[in-house]
Amino acid sequence: MRKLTLALFAATSLMTVSAHAASDTAPAAAAVRTPLAELGKDDPYIWMEEIEGQRALDWAKAQNDRTLPVLQGDARYAGLHDAALTIVNAKDRIPGVSFVAEDDLRNYWQDADHVRGVWRTTTLASYRTAQPAWSTILDLDALAKAEGKNWVWKGADCLAPESRYCLVSLSNGGKDAVVVREYDTQTKTFVAGGFELPEGKHRFDWIDKDTLIVATDWTPGEVTTSGYPYVVKLVKRGQPLSAAKEVYRGAKDDGGYGVSPYAVRDHDGVVRAVFVLRPLDTFNAETHLVTGETTVKLPFPLKSSIQALVKGQLVFSVEQDWAEQGLKTGDLAAFDLAALKADAAKAQGAFKATLILRPTARESVQGVNATRDRLVVALFENVKGAAYAYDFKGGAWTRGKLDLPANSSVSLGSASDKDDRIFVSVTGYLTPTTYWLADAATGKLDQVKAAPAKFDASTHVVEQFEATSKDGTKIPYFLVRPKNTKYDGSTPTLLYAYGGFQASMTPGYSPTMGKLWLERGGAYVVANIRGGGEFGPSWHEQGLKANRQRVYDDFFAVSEDLIARKITSPRRLGIMGGSNGGLLMGVALTQRPELYNAIVIQVPLFDMVRYSQIGAGSSWMGEYGDPQIPSDLAVIEKYSPYQNLxxxxxxxxxxxxxxxxxxxxxxxxxxxxxxxxxxxxxxVLYYENVDGGHAASANLAETARRVSLEYTYLTRKLMD
Incomplete structure (x- = not known):
């Protein structure tokens, strides 16, 4: 079953990890608002906001023509690029899989022979072998060539329980906007006259074989100010989209990522409820229950997320206290779905939640999934992972711990609808990923796959320290350093952080970072600063809006702690971050440039005064605030990198x-x-990839080039 959450912000291999989170309250109308036209009106570079304007593209090309020869002309670039390309194209990577039927698995795979990728299937028995026998479902390279399109895979949503018919999402060059087409996995063809959606930022789900529930821009311009859909309709097979029947309508000024309709199914594939999530801003959202061709608003907190359905219990998390239900921020709880639907129909609101888990101050729920009869939770304590299996019996929840390797990151994978098996991956900074098949009912664990080492980890150790931020808060961070570190400030050190959207930075094995940086004598640091979700919603809330400077103070505290310990020095310390982490890099550049000798700024936010007018920016006002509100603008102007250069x-x-x-x-x-x-x-060195989307990784060749450019730059600045 899919995890049902608020929309995600950003994701990339070395850049960001997306997550949902919470803000203080729903947005309130401001008494005085600054006209949008006044914000940044004197900016001489507004013309660059035309994403594919010829002037902007010519400027970007000129920058590439100047920067690429510098980095690719470095004698070390070729070796770094070859190493990166070998790693990303390696065929001995663990292929992540999802359950389809009892013992059938599916995977999407890219390598040197499948640059865009291939969607394929195998059996569990074959998957356990060293060389599984894969059968191709859809070859994206062949499709792109046949159709003359720059297709990038964005996933497939398949109709349970057979998963024969799937809605395949295809992106032009990696954009979030996708074309959706129905695909028959048995005939391995697109369904003639089947469901199809033109390019857009759609939200959709199956109701049954002949019905979809869809949020999209039904007419041109029918999107929110941030570019996301707010109208939900039922689409019937064989009908034109113009005949779709409306079931819910939000508002054009809704914040967040647009309305999201979704069906909750039991493990036999039967739809038990259909919901519509209406975001009011980045984190506050209403939950509506679809009843026929209309909806009923549920009294859920605006900061809550439906996670799973198991044994008739609708599992959800809350990111704010819910006094009426006796729930606290960060709790995981459940309602009896049948009672919830009955009470909602009568508008009684008498349903009562059952508490599943209340994390401590140093714990956080990092993942939730359901097998046929068990709930499985990835629970992190002080940024170290574990997994627990919960059973609902006699009106109460009990749990048992899965005996997975300690001091690692634990990620939940696909769960079976037929029994209680679930895939779980375990990884660490120096430990290659292992892939386990766990039985959540018995606790039995079976290691199915183990990724081979891609760099020599014997020369390094992992340590966890704490830095003290400006307000006295203890900020944990992981240090991966050479065993022979000389505490004289001479170690080339790369510090990474994100600090937003309740995204947690947990330990993970990065073959390219290890090969291109650690193996060459560098140290790597990950800072668990506020704004993330390492310690639950409250850790995130402490860095929201007016408190944004705390996030940056945390980052500077970690930087200073590394220097004070003489692990590194400003001459040898470099930093990297993407998306919201790119904003962090910009703030570091403008507020504390003396601490760093290298800064990699990936797909960043930078002009925070105009961010709500650029692209999807207005969907993030729950995180940063509204520049049109003078009090918010006063905070933003203090840290916005663009204005502070x-x-x-x-x-x-x-x-x-x-x-x-x-x-x-x-x-x-x-x-x-x-x-x-x-x-x-x-x-300044600047590189704009014409493809790749927010992850800047439309195919593996582009990924290898981006990574090798980054480490060539870091080598020049920190190792020379």
Whole structure:
């Protein structure tokens, strides 16, 4: 069963991890608002906000033509690129799989022979072998060639329980906007006259074989101010989209990521309820129950997320206290779904929640999934993972711990609808990923796959420390350092962080980072700063809006702690972050440039005064605030990197990356950052990939190039 959550913000291999979170309250109308036209009206680079305007594209090409020879001309680039390409194309990577039937598995795979990728299937018995026998379902390289399209795979939603018919999402060059087409996995063809949606930022789900529930822009321009759909309709097979019947309508000024309709099924594939989530801002959302051709608003907190259905219990999490139900921020609880639906129909609201889990101050729920009869939860304590299986019996929940390797990250994979098996992956900074098949009912564990090592980890150790932030808060961080570290500040060190949207930075094995950085004597650090979800919703809330500076103070505290311990020094310390983490990099550049000698700024937010007008920016006002509200703007102007760039500072030469096809965090942020730095007289390296979307990784060749450019830059700045 799919995990049902609020929409995600951003995700990329080395950039960001997406997650949902909570803000303080639902948005309130401001008494005085600054007209949008007044925000940044004197900006000389507004023309860069035309995402594929010829002037902007010509400028980007000129930047690429200047930057690529510098980095690719470095004698070390070729070796780094070859190593990166070998790693990303390796065929001995663990293929992540999802259950389809009792013992049938599916996987999407990319390598040198399948640059765009191939969707394929095998049996569990074959998957257990060293060389599974795969059968192709859809070859995206062949499809792109046959149709003359720049297709990038964005997933497939299949109709349970058979999963024969699937809605395949295809993106032009990696954009969030996709074309949706119905595919028959048995005949391995697109269904003639089947369901099809034109390019858009759709939200959809199956109701039955002949019915979809869809949120999309039914007429041109029928989207929110951030570019997401707000009207939900039922689409019948064989009908034109114009005949779809409306069941719910939000509002054009809704925040967040657009309305999301979804069906909750039992493990026999039977739809037990259909919901519509209506985001009011980035984190606050109404939950509506679909009843026939209308909806009923449920009294759920605005900060809550439906997670799973098991044994008739609708499992949900809350990101705010819910006094009426006796629930606290971060709790995992459940309602009897039948009682919830009955009470909702009568508008009584008498249903009562059963508490499943209340995390401690240093714990957080990082994943939830359901097998046929068990609920499985990934629970992290002090950013170290474990997994628990919960059973609902006699009106109460009991749990048992799965005996997985300790001091690692634990991620929940696909769960079976036929029994209580679930795939679980375990990984660490120096430990390659292992893939386990767990029986949530018995606790039995079977290691199915183990990824081979891709770099020599014997030279390094992992340690966890704490830094003290400006307000006294203890900020944990992981340090992966050479065993022979000389505590004289000479170790080249790369510090990574994100700090937003309740996204947790947990330990993970990165073959490219290990090969291109650790193996060459570097140290790697991940900071668990506020704004993330490492310690639940409250950790995130402490860095929201007016409290944003806390996030940056946390990051500087970790930087200073590394220097104070003499692990590294400003000469040898570099930082990297993407998306919201790219904003963090920009703040570090403008507020504390003396701490760093290298800054990799990936697909960033940068102009926070105009961010709500650029791309999908207005969907994130629950995180950063509304620039049209003077009190919010006063906070934003203090840290917005674009407005705080100044002449005469000792800025390091930065490396800024973005993608023309990024329709989430608009490339104008990166473009304007580079242009203003150059205008102020600073050297800057800039690379804009024409494909790739927000993850900047439309195919593996592009991924290898991006990573090798980054580590060439870091080598020049920190190792030379």
């Amino acid at each position: 100044k002449a005469g500072q000792k800025y390091p030469e930065v490396f800024i990356e973005t993608s023309t096809k990024d329709d989430r965090v608009h490339p104008a942020h990166a473009r304007k950052a580079a242009a203003r730095l150059e205008a102020l007289g600073y050297p």
